[in-house]
Amino acid sequence: MPAIDASRLHTTARAYDAIAPQYVALVGDGLARLPLDRAIVEAFAGLVRQAGPGPVGDLGCGPGYLAAHLRDLGLDVFGVDLSEALIAHARERYPDLPFSVGSMAALDVADGTLGGIVSWYSLIHAAPADVPVYLAEFHRVLAPGGQLLLGFFESGGEPLSPFAHKVTTAYRWPIDRLAGLAGAAGFEEVGRMLRQPLENERFQHGRLLLRKR
Structure with a gap:
């Protein structure tokens, strides 16, 4: 697999660092007003618990609200994000959870050790050609039967397309196309x-719940 362009990661990290306070205020209490989103996150948590023990990575965790929700659902959770400012906020607000600055394409995690991964709107800024690299890394660190939950902006019947996200360029994915890439990744x-x-939202939202073969 080719390496991720480090300059792209830097651009994304700095963009979120620059607006961190506004972003934290925007996302607020996360899933509190989103019952359908809560439902699929809770289904993911239930499948992880059913499959057996194993830590869960919230990859691209931002300010940490989803990691905290997963903790409240009984999971052993850690968070990783590119943005130092957002990780600082997560550590301050949720001091009981481990958060670290890093790339979800190069995790400091042994092969086959995680029970689950959540990538909640963290693949949206990846160049489409890089998405298989991330999926391969998710596959590497998940245990057999481990669960993966992807949250993203869905294209609504249109082709894969970039759009002007409030922070930095992002992509809307056709759900079948992203599911196909996940299938090719195992x-x-x-x-x-x-x-x-x-x-107050512009686009349709997609969620894929997947399992490592």
Whole structure:
């Protein structure tokens, strides 16, 4: 697999560092007002618990609200993000959880040790050609049968396309295309969800729940 362009990672990290306080205020309490999103996160947590013990990585964890929610669902969670400012916020707000600055394409995790991974809107800034690299890393660190939950902006029937995200360039993915890449990386689909945009949102949202073969 080719390496991820370090300059792209730097650009994304600095973009989130620059607006960290505003971003934290924007995401607020995370899933509190999103019952469908909570439902699939809770389904993911239930599948991880059912499969057996194993830590869960919240990759691209941002300010840490999702990691905290997973902890409350009984999972052993850690978070990783490129943004030093967002990791600093996560550590301050959730001092009981381990958070570290790093790339989810190069995790300091042994092969086959994680029970689950959540990538919640953290692949959206990846160049499409780089997404298989991330999926291969997720596959490497997950135990056999480990669960993977992807949250992303869905293309709504349009081709894969970039858009002007409020922080930095992001992509809207056709759910079938992303599911196909996950299948090629060694995952099988467990379930999927499409959620229509709320009043203050622009795009349809996709969720893929996957399992390492």
